Amino acid sequence: MAAIAQALDGLAGRDAGPAARPLAPARQAAAGGEPAWVRRTLVGLALAFLALFLFVPLAVVFVQAFAKGLDVYRAALGESDALAALRLTLLAAGISVPLNLVFGVAAAWAIAKFDFRGKSVLLALVDLPFSVSPVIAGLVYMLVFGLQGWCGAWLRDHDVRVVFAVPGIVLATVFVTVPFIARELIPLMQAQGQEQEEAARVLGASGWQILWRVTLPNVKWALLYGVILCNARAMGEFGAVSVVSGHIRGRTDTLPLHIEILYNDYQFAAAFAVASLLAALALVTLVLKLIVERRANASPVPESGHEH
């Protein structure tokens, strides 16, 4: 933007000749480096975009949810299938978030603090769920664990249900949420380096003591931030879960799937009522994220060793 403004000033100066030049610095000073109309247009565009694509839909969700009155809203949320979906969503998030917490910390630790063969492969694998469509992730689990899949016969013989059951939903959720915590930690841990860990090691701390007393306290805000994002995604995931769920109402429907079913049944008010739950979760997530960011910025920067 600054470059554009400079270019504009430059053009003005060249085209209009010496007479126009004294104007340029004055205009720049008044606009703080950018011509006012550029700033106003850009801010206006951004706000209009956000309003149109983010705020209006969110508002519509709540308006529609209460369109048929509070009773319909309550009935939609109190219905047994909706409660079952809520329970399943909480269960899937409750399993996948702690799993990813452990995996994320382990992966970030390995990648940031050690050099080993295949490090870049591990890093790429962590990012895989970001680059693969969730539907494909779901299909892969179908291929492996489905009745016609590689392990299908064995699983059927041992009476284990993975797809069209809770384990499949948890697996799919874990898959799509793998990167959130690891990705949050890796850059921070890389920036912090290993000096504090080395200092702890020389002082006689064991690996566990170093992890609990030095490494984790240094990344606690990033960790919390990752957990919040991971949880939001775990509860909101649709594509991958949709493929492996089988849509058995009251048994393998999560909240997003339940919303789709209600919508397809023309139960718009009920669909939006349940959707308002997820939307509320998103708002809570946003607020938590803001709080964590504030705290993280307010707390002292851990000794990274690069200041004087």
Place this chain on the structure above:
Amino acid sequence: MSIEVRNLTKRYGDLAVCNNLSLEVADGELVALLGPSGSGKTTLLRIIAGLDVPDAGSVLFHGEDATRTPVRDRNVGFVFQHYALFGHMTVAANIAFGLRVRPRATRPSERAIAAKVAELLELVQLDGLADRHPHQLSGGQRQRVALARALAVEPKLLLLDEPFGALDARVRKELRRWLRRLHDEMHVTSVFVTHDQDEAMEVADRVVVLHQGRIEQQGAPHELCDHPATPFVRQFLGDADLPPTPRRVARFVAG
């Protein structure tokens, strides 16, 4: 504790950072490893600490092979150039860290730890700053906390990696005199790395000049200055500014 390094070699790819190095440090001695960057001095120090593993050769503590001893069992104190203090802990918690992580059987009581911390804070002249966090301290104060933290575990060997490298000139001078006094009081075997010849000359009993992974020359500061063995040493020490001698002479007489 005496240290002996025998035929130490460490390579990074094709580059031998330490090339068949042998070195002895007597009990209670204060030795400076002096050299330009890339001379292998920090690598040598890290290998003595156990933070790096040599490709060949051995490290002996008190005549016993310690090459494969894990870092945490070596009982060394290490002071890092950039302090490496634990940013989320207070000064007191930083100093107490080495004692608190001990297994229960050998861990002092909290009261003993607090007493030790108070004693060390006094030693490094930081009384009253126990509850501060590292980011609230100046560079010189941080490095003294780092030193107190290293001394808290009563190491048999103190290793310092460019301990004053990140400080400004005035604080640097003050701290190196102070380190010399501290060593005269405590007599813990110490090795410090520096690229600053003045610092090495002023602080150390013996200076070891390193160049391209080998020892060029070692000896008392004046020996090196008066009789440089190689052109490199002469050039490297060329602009060294020697402190007046009386203090050292007095120490020899006293010893």
